[in-house]
Amino acid sequence: MNAVAVNNIVKTYGSKKETVKALSDISFTVNKGELFGIIGPDGAGKTSLFRILTTLLLADSGTASVDEFDVLKEYKQIRNRVGYMPGKFSLYQDMTVEENLEFFASIFNTSIEANYDLVKDIYVQIEPFKNRRAGKLSGGMKQKLALCCALIHKPSVLFLDEPTTGVDAVSRKEFWEMLKELKKQGITILVSTPYMDEAAMCDRVALMQAGKIMSIDTPGNIISKFNKHLWAVRSEEMYRLLKDLKNYSNTESCNSFGEYHHLVLKNDDRDKEAVLKYLQVQKHMNIEMKPEQPNIEDCFMQLMNNNYDRS
Amino acid sequence: MKQFFIFVKKEFRHIFRDRKSLLIIILMPIVQIILFGFALTNEIKNSNIAVLDNAKDGSSRAIIQRLDASRYFNVSQILNTQADIETAFKSGKIRLAVVFQPGFRESLLHTNHAQVQLIADASDPNTATTVTNYAANIISDYQKELNGQVQVPYAIKPEIRMLYNPQLKGAYNFVPGVMAMILILIAAMMTSVAIVREKEINTMEVLLVSPLKPLLFILSKAIPYIFLSLVNVVTILLVSVTLLEVPINGSLLLLMGESLLFIITAVSLGLMISTLTKTQQEAQMFSLMALLLPTLLLGGFMFPIESMPLPLRIISNVVPSKWFFLIVKDVMIKGLGFSAVWKESLILAGMSLFLLAISFKKFKTRLA
Numbered sequence: 001m002n003a004v005a006v007n008n009i010v011k012t013y014g015s016k017k018e019t020v021k022a023l024s025d026i027s028f029t030v031n032k033g034e035l036f037g038i039i040g041p042d043g044a045g046k047t048s049l050f051r052i053l054t055t056l057l058l059a060d061s062g063t064a065s066v067d068e069f070d071v072l073k074e075y076k077q078i079r080n081r082v083g084y085m086p087g088k089f090s091l092y093q094d095m096t097v098e099e100n101l102e103f104f105a106s107i108f109n110t111s112i113e114a115n116y117d118l119v120k121d122i123y124v125q126i127e128p129f130k131n132r133r134a135g136k137l138s139g140g141m142k143q144k145l146a147l148c149c150a151l152i153h154k155p156s157v158l159f160l161d162e163p164t165t166g167v168d169a170v171s172r173k174e175f176w177e178m179l180k181e182l183k184k185q186g187i188t189i190l191v192s193t194p195y196m197d198e199a200a201m202c203d204r205v206a207l208m209q210a211g212k213i214m215s216i217d218t219p220g221n222i223i224s225k226f227n228k229h230l231w232a233v234r235s236e237e238m239y240r241l242l243k244d245l246k247n248y249s250n251t252e253s254c255n256s257f258g259e260y261h262h263l264v265l266k267n268d269d270r271d272k273e274a275v276l277k278y279l280q281v282q283k284h285m286n287i288e289m290k291p292e293q294p295n296i297e298d299c300f301m302q303l304m305n306n307n308y309d310r311s
Numbered sequence: 312m313k314q315f316f317i318f319v320k321k322e323f324r325h326i327f328r329d330r331k332s333l334l335i336i337i338l339m340p341i342v343q344i345i346l347f348g349f350a351l352t353n354e355i356k357n358s359n360i361a362v363l364d365n366a367k368d369g370s371s372r373a374i375i376q377r378l379d380a381s382r383y384f385n386v387s388q389i390l391n392t393q394a395d396i397e398t399a400f401k402s403g404k405i406r407l408a409v410v411f412q413p414g415f416r417e418s419l420l421h422t423n424h425a426q427v428q429l430i431a432d433a434s435d436p437n438t439a440t441t442v443t444n445y446a447a448n449i450i451s452d453y454q455k456e457l458n459g460q461v462q463v464p465y466a467i468k469p470e471i472r473m474l475y476n477p478q479l480k481g482a483y484n485f486v487p488g489v490m491a492m493i494l495i496l497i498a499a500m501m502t503s504v505a506i507v508r509e510k511e512i513n514t515m516e517v518l519l520v521s522p523l524k525p526l527l528f529i530l531s532k533a534i535p536y537i538f539l540s541l542v543n544v545v546t547i548l549l550v551s552v553t554l555l556e557v558p559i560n561g562s563l564l565l566l567m568g569e570s571l572l573f574i575i576t577a578v579s580l581g582l583m584i585s586t587l588t589k590t591q592q593e594a595q596m597f598s599l600m601a602l603l604l605p606t607l608l609l610g611g612f613m614f615p616i617e618s619m620p621l622p623l624r625i626i627s628n629v630v631p632s633k634w635f636f637l638i639v640k641d642v643m644i645k646g647l648g649f650s651a652v653w654k655e656s657l658i659l660a661g662m663s664l665f666l667l668a669i670s671f672k673k674f675k676t677r678l679a
């Protein structure tokens with residue numbers, strides 16, 4: 001039994017003159033109790049997909065179900081049992097932490113006390129500020145409160161739309177720890193994020209780009225599918241280096257990645273000396289070049305380039 | 312039921328924590344009543360007038376004295392030449408000039424015919440008409456006294472009675488008007504803004520993905536504003552009775568009941584606006600254009616509907632304030648019972664039902 005099943009969903013926006021295809025023929029399933037990540041840049045279609053699954057939007061074609069309930073016909077049952085945290089945290093800024101939580105509990109016909117154990121681990125972190133208005137909380141605390149509000153009715157499936165966007169690195173890490181704890185309680189969790197490094201925290205991820213899913217697998221499998229040798233290169237002039245590497249005749253792809261540029265050579269060439277020689281001709285100083293383990297972002301870039309070549 | 316109770320409590324929290332808006336809601340009716348009652352009145356009181364007395368005899372003096380003594384006029388300038396009249400008007404300090412011809416009393420007594428000239432500043436035609444009428448009345452009163460002993464053979468003497476408002480107070484007209492205006496503003500605009508705010512701050516998205524029923528949502532949004540509007544009705548009535556001495560001649564219970572009906576109509580209008588708009592600003596603009604202006608212009612309390620051209624008279628029928636204005640005048644001022652206003656009440660009830668049905672039907676259970 002699947003917690004979420006999506007079959008051939010298509011969604012377009014806009015008028016007849018100008019249409020934007022937000023989702024083109026998306027299909028996937030999420031197992032019960034899985035922590036499933038949907039990873040992709042802004043505009044990939046993540047929010048549209050979440051809104052269709054939470055019954056807020058209607059797809060143009062295709063079917064989808066949550067907990068075996070159809071998003072079109074049985075939307076009321078779905079609304080009873082899912083938790084949803086939209087991209088912009090939806091809290092009442094003029095109400096205190098406690099009042100917000102109490103309110104969201106009551107609209108699901110439950111109370112804070114009834115499901116306190118579910119949110120306890122998260123709520124204790126913001127409980128010292130329970131009489132503070134939500135508008136005066138820091139970004140990380142707002143996010144925790146929003147998560148508590150989405151959890152307070154013990155949902156069977158939890159939809160988190162970019163929960164870590166705009167939150168500092170420490171809070172992000174904490175947040176993922178919290179999600180892992182929630183997973184232990186048997187809640188199926190769908191998270192979308194533009195941060196590639198967060199993919200490693202998920203059981204399985206779907207890499208999305210321009211309304212299409214490029215790959216669905218465990219993070220480990222996705223990385224192992226990266227079949228080429230990857231080099232990390234740096235020198236004193238990083239920007240010129242990127243340009244020069246992209247112009248190099250034997251370069252397949254080169255992307256800036258923190259303090260190194262990640263380079264893949266054509267036909268999986270391993271000829272380090274030739275590259276170094278080329279860079280020396282270009283008068284680069286202090287050149288460093290070493291083999292590198294690929295990460296999800298490298299895989300994403302490769303998939304994206306492959307898709308681009310094919311289309 | 313608990314769900315509903317907590318939702319209403321939340322709405323009251325939003326209202327009470329927004330101190331500035333709350334202050335405006337509570338004070339606006341009082342300020343408006345006082346403004347209309349004392350500043351923006353169309354009654355003529357203590358108008359300054361000038362006098363050019365070329366006769367300087369007993370009769371002219373007696374008339375000048377009477378003009379000055381009346382509460383409408385205040386003789387502020389005594390002029391000496393014809394040319395001074397123009398100067399006095401140009402300075403803008405007077406509204407009326409009274410000119411007596413030489414030998415005023417003689418001609419009055421001997422030829423039975425004397426002339427007095429009333430010159431008014433007609434750049435404001437309504438005021439000019441009113442002040443000349445008042446002055447003419449005072450002069451004819453004096454004439455009647457002179458004729459006291461002599462019996463004029465044939466004379467029609469109209470006896471005028473101003474029903475319901477013998478002192479011709481403007482307050483009798485604008486208190487019902489301000490009530491209609493305030494209620495439509497508070498109840499309709501605030502309700503629409505309150506709902507649209509949920510869309511704007513994104514909480515609507517979460518509320519939709521919950522078991523909350525649309526009807527419950529709409530009701531809990533409406534109830535706090537119905538309550539606040541009733542508070543406004545009470546303050547308006549208190550200020551009118553105490554400060555402006557406008558009596559409540561009819562049943563207070565009926566008046567409150569009719570106000571509640573009108574508030575429900577206004578709230579339904581607000582609900583409909585909220586389904587048509589996306590941002591708070593839009594909702595506010597829409598409310599102002601679609602509610603306040605028609606209420607002011609076509610509600611009947613600023614400009615009489617009877618003297619409008621036919622198309623406007625027809626349009627005025629869909630303005631709820633028009634009907635409420637009639638109801639309040641009948642119940643509060645004329646002291647009539649429900650039998651006199653059942654038709655208007657029925658129209659308001661019908662409008663409410665119609666608007667509620669539309670907004671319920673248009674209420675989106677999804678985002679798009």
